[in-house]
Amino acid sequence: MDSLIKKTDHNLILPFYHIVSDDNPVHIKNLYQPRSIKRFKEDLAFLLENYKSISLKELISLNKEGKTIDENCFHLTFDDGLSEFYTVVAPILKEKNIHATVFLNSNFIDNKELFYRFKASILFEELKDEDVLAISYNNRNLLDDLALKNGIDFNEYLKEKSPYLTSVQIKELIAQGVTFGAHSKSHPLYKELSFEEQIIETKESIETVVDQFKLAYKVFSFPFTDDGVSKAFFDAITNCTDITFGCAGLKEDNAPKHFQRIAMETNKSGKEIIKAEYLYYLMKEKAGKHKIIRQ
Numbered sequence: 001m002d003s004l005i006k007k008t009d010h011n012l013i014l015p016f017y018h019i020v021s022d023d024n025p026v027h028i029k030n031l032y033q034p035r036s037i038k039r040f041k042e043d044l045a046f047l048l049e050n051y052k053s054i055s056l057k058e059l060i061s062l063n064k065e066g067k068t069i070d071e072n073c074f075h076l077t078f079d080d081g082l083s084e085f086y087t088v089v090a091p092i093l094k095e096k097n098i099h100a101t102v103f104l105n106s107n108f109i110d111n112k113e114l115f116y117r118f119k120a121s122i123l124f125e126e127l128k129d130e131d132v133l134a135i136s137y138n139n140r141n142l143l144d145d146l147a148l149k150n151g152i153d154f155n156e157y158l159k160e161k162s163p164y165l166t167s168v169q170i171k172e173l174i175a176q177g178v179t180f181g182a183h184s185k186s187h188p189l190y191k192e193l194s195f196e197e198q199i200i201e202t203k204e205s206i207e208t209v210v211d212q213f214k215l216a217y218k219v220f221s222f223p224f225t226d227d228g229v230s231k232a233f234f235d236a237i238t239n240c241t242d243i244t245f246g247c248a249g250l251k252e253d254n255a256p257k258h259f260q261r262i263a264m265e266t267n268k269s270g271k272e273i274i275k276a277e278y279l280y281y282l283m284k285e286k287a288g289k290h291k292i293i294r295q
């Protein structure tokens with residue numbers, strides 16, 4: 001690991017997850033595999049062996065001051081604001097003194113609304129129709145029509161299962177030192193949105209999260225991917241964000257306040273995932289493809 005870190009000159013890594021759970025909730029099971037508790041604990045053991053956990057505040061100030069760090073560091077992040085962060089993840093992190101940031105979709109806090117991909121997973125479970133899983137954000141009304149036709153009540157599901165964190169849980173987590181950011185209002189694919197819609201989804205979700213939880217910092221992670229998001233977009237949001245996050249793996253980005261993260265929800269161990277990211281980075285570097293250049 002040490003030689004890979006030195007060769008790539010990347011001693012800061014940002015792993016990202018959605019859900020850690022030994023259950024496979026219906027709203028997720030047809031989309032991706034949750035990280036098991038055992039795997040997650042193994043990931044943490046590997047990370048702690050090779051890196052030091054840093055806080056979001058340290059990450060923001062490192063970026064602001066343009067400093068490089070001497071130590072190998074990591075900061076954990078969790079997208080979509082799922083309730084398993086409270087029930088499963090937070091107690092594990094607390095015990096090991098590990099920092100983490102959770103990114104919330106402002107429309108979904110308190111189980112007010114359900115992500116359209118989660119609706120697709122619930123519908124697929126009943127209908128076993130692959131077409132349901134292919135419905136896009138812009139056609140998401142079709143999911144509500146299908147649910148109505150098939151007697152599936154998403155509001156009932158939200159009430160029964162509470163897939164998302166509640167504001168009470170979020171406040172308790174903040175008191176424990178967990179940091180929070182925004183992840184858009186409704187989780188669209190940004191490249192399917194107009195520039196104006198991208199700005200609204202970003203600015204309004206940050207405003208809601210910062211105001212509601214009285215946060216002294218403003219951070220944002222892109223829903224799905226930042227692929228295709230322009231330099232002009234990053235310029236337009238620079239005053240309403242301290243830093244932002246994508247999920248393109250170990251990569252540099254010409255947006256100066258933007259960090260790329262490593263997806264951890266695969267069948268591999270944390271050690272295998274992170275080693276592979278370093279090796280892949282070295283390959284990309286040789287081909288001059290290790291940096292995202294936004295136009």
Ligand SMILES: [Zn+2]
Pocket residue numbers: 079080183187222223224
């Ligand atoms: Zn997400």
